[in-house]
Amino acid sequence: MKISLEIPKPAVIFFLIFALLPFLFSNPYQLRIMTIVAIFSSFVYAANIIIGESRQLFLCMSALAGISAYTSAILASSYHLNPWITIPAGVLFSVAVGAMLSYVSIVRGLGEVFVAIVTLTFTLIFENVVLGLRWLTMGETGLVTPVLWWPLQEILGRRVASYYTILLFAFFVSVFYANFIRSRLGIALRAIRSDRISAEVVGIDVTRYNVIAASIGSAILAVTGSFYGYFNGMVSPGIFSPSMDIIIILMLLLGGLRTLYGPLIGATTIVLVLESTRGFGQLTLTFLGIMLVVLILTFREGISSIAEKAFARISGSEREPEA
Amino acid sequence: MDLLKVEGLKAGYKGLNVLWDVDLSVKKNTIVSIIGSNGSGKTTLLNAIMGLVEISEGDVVFKGERINHLRTQERVTLGLAFVPSERELFPQMSVQDNLMLGAYTPRARRSIKDSLRQVYDFFPVLKERSNQLAGTMSGGEQQMLAIGRALMSLPELLILDELSTGLAPAVTLRIYRKLKGLSERMTVLLAEQNIHQAFMVSDYIYVLENGRIIASGSPDELSESSLIKNAYLGVKA
Amino acid sequence: MNLDLASIALSDLIEVLIDGILFGLQLSLLAVGLVLIFGLGGILNLAHGEFVIVTGVISAVLISSGWNPAVAILAGILFSGILALALDRSVLRPVYRLEGEMEVLVGLFVTLGLAFTLEGITSYLFPGLYFSVRVPVETVSIFGLSFRASALVSGMISFLSLMLLLLFLGKTMTGKAIRAALQNQTGSKVCGIDVDRMRSLVFFLGGLMAGLAALAKGIASSVEPGSGLELTSYALIVGVVGGVRSVYGAMVAGILLGIVNALAGYLLGTYLTLVILLAIVVAVILYKPSGLFAGGV
Numbered sequence: 001m002k003i004s005l006e007i008p009k010p011a012v013i014f015f016l017i018f019a020l021l022p023f024l025f026s027n028p029y030q031l032r033i034m035t036i037v038a039i040f041s042s043f044v045y046a047a048n049i050i051i052g053e054s055r056q057l058f059l060c061m062s063a064l065a066g067i068s069a070y071t072s073a074i075l076a077s078s079y080h081l082n083p084w085i086t087i088p089a090g091v092l093f094s095v096a097v098g099a100m101l102s103y104v105s106i107v108r109g110l111g112e113v114f115v116a117i118v119t120l121t122f123t124l125i126f127e128n129v130v131l132g133l134r135w136l137t138m139g140e141t142g143l144v145t146p147v148l149w150w151p152l153q154e155i156l157g158r159r160v161a162s163y164y165t166i167l168l169f170a171f172f173v174s175v176f177y178a179n180f181i182r183s184r185l186g187i188a189l190r191a192i193r194s195d196r197i198s199a200e201v202v203g204i205d206v207t208r209y210n211v212i213a214a215s216i217g218s219a220i221l222a223v224t225g226s227f228y229g230y231f232n233g234m235v236s237p238g239i240f241s242p243s244m245d246i247i248i249i250l251m252l253l254l255g256g257l258r259t260l261y262g263p264l265i266g267a268t269t270i271v272l273v274l275e276s277t278r279g280f281g282q283l284t285l286t287f288l289g290i291m292l293v294v295l296i297l298t299f300r301e302g303i304s305s306i307a308e309k310a311f312a313r314i315s316g317s318e319r320e321p322e323a
Numbered sequence: 324m325d326l327l328k329v330e331g332l333k334a335g336y337k338g339l340n341v342l343w344d345v346d347l348s349v350k351k352n353t354i355v356s357i358i359g360s361n362g363s364g365k366t367t368l369l370n371a372i373m374g375l376v377e378i379s380e381g382d383v384v385f386k387g388e389r390i391n392h393l394r395t396q397e398r399v400t401l402g403l404a405f406v407p408s409e410r411e412l413f414p415q416m417s418v419q420d421n422l423m424l425g426a427y428t429p430r431a432r433r434s435i436k437d438s439l440r441q442v443y444d445f446f447p448v449l450k451e452r453s454n455q456l457a458g459t460m461s462g463g464e465q466q467m468l469a470i471g472r473a474l475m476s477l478p479e480l481l482i483l484d485e486l487s488t489g490l491a492p493a494v495t496l497r498i499y500r501k502l503k504g505l506s507e508r509m510t511v512l513l514a515e516q517n518i519h520q521a522f523m524v525s526d527y528i529y530v531l532e533n534g535r536i537i538a539s540g541s542p543d544e545l546s547e548s549s550l551i552k553n554a555y556l557g558v559k560a
Numbered sequence: 561m562n563l564d565l566a567s568i569a570l571s572d573l574i575e576v577l578i579d580g581i582l583f584g585l586q587l588s589l590l591a592v593g594l595v596l597i598f599g600l601g602g603i604l605n606l607a608h609g610e611f612v613i614v615t616g617v618i619s620a621v622l623i624s625s626g627w628n629p630a631v632a633i634l635a636g637i638l639f640s641g642i643l644a645l646a647l648d649r650s651v652l653r654p655v656y657r658l659e660g661e662m663e664v665l666v667g668l669f670v671t672l673g674l675a676f677t678l679e680g681i682t683s684y685l686f687p688g689l690y691f692s693v694r695v696p697v698e699t700v701s702i703f704g705l706s707f708r709a710s711a712l713v714s715g716m717i718s719f720l721s722l723m724l725l726l727l728f729l730g731k732t733m734t735g736k737a738i739r740a741a742l743q744n745q746t747g748s749k750v751c752g753i754d755v756d757r758m759r760s761l762v763f764f765l766g767g768l769m770a771g772l773a774a775l776a777k778g779i780a781s782s783v784e785p786g787s788g789l790e791l792t793s794y795a796l797i798v799g800v801v802g803g804v805r806s807v808y809g810a811m812v813a814g815i816l817l818g819i820v821n822a823l824a825g826y827l828l829g830t831y832l833t834l835v836i837l838l839a840i841v842v843a844v845i846l847y848k849p850s851g852l853f854a855g856g857v
Contacts, residue, residue, distance in 0.1 A: 057665070104846060108845075108846050108849070110845065110846075110849065111661060112661055112664075112665060113604065113661065113664045113665065113668065114845055114849055116665075116668060117604075117796065117800060117841075117845065118841075118842055118845050118846075120793075120796075121793075121796075121797075121838050121841050121842055121845075122838075122842070124793055124834070124838050125835050125838045125839065125842075128831045128832070128834045128835045128838070129831070129832075129835055131831045132829070132830075132831030132832045132835065242789070243676075246672065246676065249669075280684070281684055282679075282680050282683040282684040282687070282786075283680050283681070283684045284680065285676045285677070285679050285680030285683070286676065286677045286679075286680030286681050286684070287680070288673075288676050288680075289672075289673040289674060289675065289676030289677030289678070289679075289680060290673065290677050291673070292669060292670075292672060292673030292676065293651060293669075293670050293673035293674060293677070296666055296669045296670055296673065297651070297654050297655075297666075297670065373750070374749075375746065375749070394749070394754075395749035395750065396748075396749050396751075396752045396753055396754050396755075399749075399750065399751065399752035400752055404750075405750045407746065407747075407750065409746075410747075411744050411746045411747035411750060412744065412747060413739070413740045413743045413744055413747060414743060414744075415739075415743055416736070416739060416740065416743065420736055423733070423736065424736055424737065424740050424748075424751045424753070425751055427733070427737060427751045427752045427753050428752040431752075432733070472751065473750075476751070476752060
């Protein structure tokens with residue numbers, strides 16, 4: 001078996017730029033925004049795998065990220081464990097839940113719409129369990145997370161160290177995605193997307209591949225969710241709320257479904273839009289809503305694929321089209 | 324006078340053309356049949372006349388007016404009525420409600436009571452079952468209900484797709500006799516696979532094959548044609 | 561937590577049951593609009609709860625600017641109907657041109673976007689505003705059982721609204737045409753029914769029903785901006801359990817879930833009650849995606 005790891009150059013350049021940013025923008029507010037961009041681009045890559053590649057409309061990405069963040073934080077503080085030990089436990093929990101949701105909905109033959117309803121309901125259940133189990137989760141106020149040691153924090157300081165760890169993970173995720181779509185799994189998922197019945201006929205195990213895709217996506221969501229919690233210093237239902245799913249999907253659609261750079265472009269744009277409209281209070285919701293409507297009606301391809309097409313036209317090479 | 328004229332019609336589904344240059348005309352107060360084997364394009368032709376299938380070329384002219392651009396419901400308002408081969412009833416509504424909805428157009432609504440009585444006279448079994456849900460009736464009864472519903476709109480042209488499917492031959496025969504009686508007031512266009520019955524009731528017949536009209540004429544003329552004898556009537560020439 | 565059922569007095573239980581039914585009627589009223597719109601429009605309208613909020617906001621604003629409350633509420637309900645109609649005629653048009661699963665999916669996201677848009681506007685323009693109608697009498701006692709008068713009036717309004725809707729759908733020609741279009745679109749066209757117009761009408765009706773639900777909720781408790789998505793999720797729960805295309809199903813499911821809600825609330829507390837309701841939805845979707853009471857419009 002030939003193993004060739006592809007590290008896409010534009011991704012390297014993009015992340016190098018991001019890695020240099022702290023030298024230009026070093027105040028805590030700017031660092032925070034940059035970290036959030038990195039967090040959300042990982043979230044969006046996960047969404048790209050679950051929703052884009054395997055076409056499972058999971059509206060429970062916030063819950064999957066939240067489950068891991070809460071589990072890790074609760075375990076670490078109750079048993080005085082190092083959070084680096086409890087993060088894998090939280091990730092395992094989330095992956096189990098994500099895989100189960102995927103498995104059950106495929107086996108029961110739910111269409112995309114019912115998957116959306118089931119997972120949205122699951123998100124609401126998660127939210128209410130967190131609110132209801134006050135003795136464990138501190139309910140609405142949220143749980144203060146134990147302190148996580150970020151690599152190199154003694155040299156760089158906690159803020160910059162956490163930024164680099166999270167950015168490095170996002171870079172890892174983007175490289176992973178680039179290789180994922182070329183892998184056996186990615187090709188199988190592409191076959192299932194274009195014609196499920198034929199894919200089954202040639203022996204592609206639809207259930208297995210979809211569950212694997214959901215598990216991988218859940219794992220990315222879970223790791224990122226835990227980092228998000230520790231970076232924040234607390235986990236609360238407000239952070240992992242249903243509107244997080246909407247924001248992730250908006251980023252995905254804006255950047256472009258099933259594209260390599262869409263998540264980076266989408267996450268950066270939306271985080272900046274959200275930050276710059278902060279002064280409008282609740283009207284931010286309206287901006288998000290209008291963007292969602294306009295995007296879905298007029299612009300389902302996303303910025304990244306339109307840019308790619310324009311680029312292909314200039315350079316004369318064509319990327320194979322996909323239905 | 325031609326009540327309905329189809330000229331140079333090309334139609335089909337999503338990039339797949341089914342009908343090629345079909346010409347056809349239906350004279351007032353006659354019964355005209357389109358015969359042809361399964362997949363010859365009969366249903367597509369009727370659907371195109373009713374506006375349920377998009378026309379890519381050619382014209383459909385009803386009462387001298389080009390109706391290509393009209394939506395199905397507007398064609399019904401003009402005086403076309405259709406009994407689809409799938410019947411397309413409202414399964415969770417009573418027989419009577421199904422019939423009443425047949426008279427949805429304003430013109431038909433004015434004489435809804437009379438029409439209902441006439442349909443019940445025509446098909447007494449529908450009267451007996453007027454409160455039964457349409458979805459629970461037998462195939463033959465549903466066919467009668469579909470015809471009754473179409474009659475409720477007081478059509479000038481009644482279009483029937485595959486009347487005989489799902490019906491006992493004796494029932495089909497009875498319905499055809501009744502339609503024959505109606506043709507003094509109404510014009511009928513029907514698609515049939517059952518050639519013998521089509522020959523019995525029709526004034527004029529078109530033979531459709533692979534989306535093209537390959538022959539047409541009165542039943543007498545056609546039964547003389549060796550082509551038809553061989554292919555459809557099962558008579559060795 | 562007290563789970564010892566024997567220790568609960570029978571009269572308490574009856575009160576809880578009736579409370580549940582009254583709340584259930586509200587849920588039914590909330591859900592019928594969603595179900596009607598999904599049945600004919602093919603759009604799972606995630607902005608449905610916002611129609612409720614809009615009625616509440618408009619009514620409260622008109623009342624506070626000196627309108628007669630009855631006229632103000634009527635205007636609010638009508639406004640929700642017109643808003644629903646306007647959405648059908650504008651942003652949702654391109655969605656209908658899509659087919660099958662794609663139509664439903666895009667519809668889902670467009671209405672979600674609309675929900676956020678409306679939620680943002682109403683909470684931005686009217687922070688802290690709430691719509692509530694007070695009933696002069698506090699409690700009513702019947703056969704020695706005491707009920708909150710507001711809950712009774714609210715339940716009655718819900719019941720009457722549902723009955724009016726059923727009468728309209730069952731007895732009038734237009735209502736029958738709507739049901740016909742829900743059951744078979746080709747059959748409807750062949751009867752001369754304009755399915756597009758029926759869809760617009762259904763949106764208008766759905767908006768009115770949401771408006772009436774705002775009235776019922778305003779009497780029983782209150783309606784305030786920001787809770788639209790929560791109301792939508794309640795309507796969705798009822799709709800899914802009843803069968804997302806069935807009006808009768810939504811009515812039965814609403815009452816049933818109202819009772820479950822009251823009993824669980826009595827025994828377990830608010831959050832876990834909602835968890836139970838949501839778990840019922842998941843169970844129903846997995847066990848019988850067409851809903852428990854599907855069939856019949």
